[in-house]
Amino acid sequence: MKTVFIQMENKTEGVYMKTISVTIPCWSEEKSVRQIYDRLKKIFQEQLSQYNYEIIYVDDYSPDHTRDEIRKLCKEDRRVKAVFNARNFGFNRNVFATMLYGSGDATFLIFGDLQDPPELLPVLVEKWEQGHKVVVGQKRKSEESKLMYSLRTVYYKLIGRLSDSKQIQHFNGFGLYDKAFIDVMRQIDDPNPYLKGLVSEFGMNICIVPYDQAESLRGKSGFNFLKYYDVAMLGITSYTKILMRMATFAGAILGILCVFLAAFVFINKLLNWNAYPIGTASILIGVFFIGAVQLFFIGILGEYILSINTRSMRRPLVVVDEKINFETEEKGVEHYAGTTAEILADTGQPDEPQP
DSSP, X not given: OEEEOOOOOOOSTTOOXXXXXXXEEESSOTTTHHHHHXXXXXXXXXXXXXXXXXXXXXXXXXXXXXXXXXXXXXXXXXXXXXXXXXXXOOHHHHHHHXXXXXXXXXXXXXXXXXXXXXXXXXXXXXXXXTTOSEEEEEEEEEXXXXXXXXXXXXXXXXXXHHBSSOOOTTOOSOEEEEHHHHHHHHTOOOSSOOHHHHHHHHOSSEEEEEEEEOOOTTXXXXXXXXXXXXXXXXXXXXXXXXXXXXXXXXXHHHHHHHHHHHHHHHHHHHHTTTTOOOOHHHHHHHHHHHHHHHHHHHHHHHHHHHHHHHHHTOOOSOOEEEEESOSSOOTTEEEETTXXXXXXXXXOOOOOOOX
16 A cells, blocks of 8 residues: 655634535546536635635546546645545445545535536535535436436436335435534444435435536446446335335235135035136246245345345455555555454456446
8 A cells, every 4th residue: 555645834824714625526537527616616716715625536446547637636735635546436336435534624526527507606605504404415407318317317206115214316426414423423324325315315314405417527427227227226225115015015915815715716616526626827826926026025125135245244444555655644544434444455456347
């Protein structure tokens, strides 16, 4: 593991100024690294000059020149920090770990592809200063394909109806989080966290700010159907119980119907012993129907078991290879969500793109 230390100057000179930590999860963002920095710096200079700030890029083993661009910024500005993962750990894990690097009075989570506008930060800060511990952005409309946006809408409505806790629709994690909420997130020991659900469940005095989402500067999304399915099932298995209970109810109802059907066939056979048809077709239909129901709910059960298995492995959230401009990190050890993981020099190939 390589660690680079650059001492930062004290700009406050004895006068306390609140600090906002800007945390940016990245994957293949070489086109936007510089641009997001310029836009954020302008915002802090012109609209949020009364706050200290730090900008933390967390790269999830990008295959392009994202890290080179981040290194340049770290050399130019001591307020820019970098965390480079040892390999690709996937969207959910990297985003959650990125949030935990925020050490300021509030943490601003924004994605590196610039779909979400940094210019919304002053509005979020205003709401935060009014007492809201969690101020999140909610997409009012998006420049992504209408089909994808419609599918997201259907998914959010579905999980909203099935979930035990109220879920925030069209929310991807973009928002401003008070230090108190970040401290709560650090206590969560989950190797595969579902951030959207955690914010909905543990968010304190949540304020929702609508905004229009732009098109990703990365271009086409790196997610395919299986990746979207994986994220969707993570949300469903983490925050819903009704599907498992549906299996129980459906099994009970079908069992009762089968008992009545068997009784009807038996009585009908006794009353019409010679004329009663063999009934091969009806038997086959019944068998296939019950089999289909069983297979469906076995699949649902498998998804829940897979989720339990992943969480029971107690794996570290991510493994870090290098940090730049951090002053207090101990070499060789990193803390994530209440767990301690050794930093290993794993050089695996990138295996999970970001949306």
